[in-house]
Amino acid sequence: VSESLETLFGSDTGLKLQPESENWINGVIGLLKAHPEMQISIEGLTMIGDLSQAAIQATAVMNALRKDEALKNRPLWASGKDGNFSEGIDIVIHPDYRKFYYSVKSEMQR
Secondary structure (H helix, E strand, O other), X not given: OEEOHHHHHOOOOOOOOOHHHHHHHHHHHHHHXXXXXXXXXXXXXXXXXXXXXXXXXXXXXXXXXXXXHHHOOOOEEEEEEEOOOOOEEEXXXXXXXXXXXXXXXXXXXX
């Protein structure tokens, strides 16, 4: 799940979430509530190499997600990354791979 820095922060270098980002944030919250078994990480992507700025942007998104009561104690991670030729915020979904593995293993033994 991705969104542009312009939409979320008003510019590539903005650090404060804009009111226009609320719909996107609420959509991510809905996704997380619907799938409580999944872990997520928030990645701030930068093309200019300012990883601290990207990490601050990702942390702002993480903090906005944590404002929802259902997500307060849920593990969330934020980081800044080199986006190569893209900038924005990526929500990376991490399914329960062990559960998936055992499910496939069980199906293959039938």
